[in-house]
Amino acid sequence: MSELARAAELLDGAGALLICAGAGMGVDSGLPDFRGGEGFWRAYPPYARLGLRFEELADPRHFAEDPELAWGFYGHRLSLYRKTVPHDGFRLLLDLAPPGGTRVFTSNVDGQFQAAGFAHVAEAHGSIHHLQCLSGCTSDIWPADINVEIDEETMRAVPPLPSCPRCGGLARPNILMFGDYDWVPHRSQAQLDELTAWRRTARDLVVVELGAGQAVPTVRRYSELASAATGALIRINPREPEIRHNRGISIPAGALETLTALLA
Structure with missing residues (x-):
């Protein structure tokens, strides 16, 4: 067989x-297939010119040091995922x-399973469709009801950038990035807890x-x-x-x- x-x-x-x-x-x-620098750079030529790889861009420090660069990367992906049909x-x-x-466990942050109609999705690395405060003034997580304007030549975001509704400071995606110690995990943890309980039965x-x-x-x-x-x-x-x-x-x-x- x-x-x-x-x-x-x-x-x-x-x-x-x-x-x-x-x-x-x-x-x-x-x-796009982000496997290896070449695949990522084919999808995003401006980053190839800068020599920046996916792993380097998916670093939370950019939100503090160069927020236009950080939101250029994540804002473009947010727009792309919204337009994509599963x-x-x-x-x-x-x-x-x-x-x-049926249950879903995924490392993807794109929301494709929800868009396709799946009711129970555990997003282990968070979701680009949700935000958290960069400064940590609150542990709240809220929907990314935003539109980020991107300069397609430089792949940098054009202000104003997404902000925290409580303190007015910069917001960031509720995504577990590389070397990320400030990700707020409780939304994803609740999903994982539900999945664990389901698996037991x-x-x-x-x-x-x-x-x-x-x-x-x-x-x-x-x-x-x-x-x-x-x-x-x-x-x-x-x-x-x-x-x-x-x-x-x-x-x-x-x-x-x-x-x-x-x-x-």
Whole structure:
């Protein structure tokens, strides 16, 4: 039996479904692939001219030292994610609807699962669609009901920049960035707590992991932990499909292509 057929059979008998998704899930929706400097720079040529990589820009210190640079990067992404239509693979996953329900665990901050209609999404690294105060005057998290004007030549934000409604100071996205000690986690923690409680009662759980690489292994580790007892893991990844100890089904292909074939 092929890996695809084994995965289809596993899904057919699923009592509950956990979807674990990394950045590769959004590629079929037209979102840029940030894997490596070259992929990031193809999406954002101004940063190539400056020699700035994704990891360097996704640093919270820029909000204090150069807020126009910081909000140029995150403001552009916020606009991009708002305009992006989730690809048909999201609908295919929704259509599975096992009796025990579906949950999502993702490191993505783009809000694509919510836009596709998923009701229960645990965003491990936060959301670009929510803000927090840079100075920490409050632990409140509020929706990013803002529009940030961007100079497309320099990729810098044009003031006024998003501000905190309590102190009037600068606001930042409620996203866990690299080397970030000031992220306010309680919104994401509440989502994770709900997911943990659901997992305790889920029966015949099948885990589908999509587009999660090893560079930031948050999603891969979670999917392996969630499926450790049964090995009911389907890992879909065109470049890094391997599963430790062969505890699961490995499919070396993209998300939309594989989901279409599985659900056929």
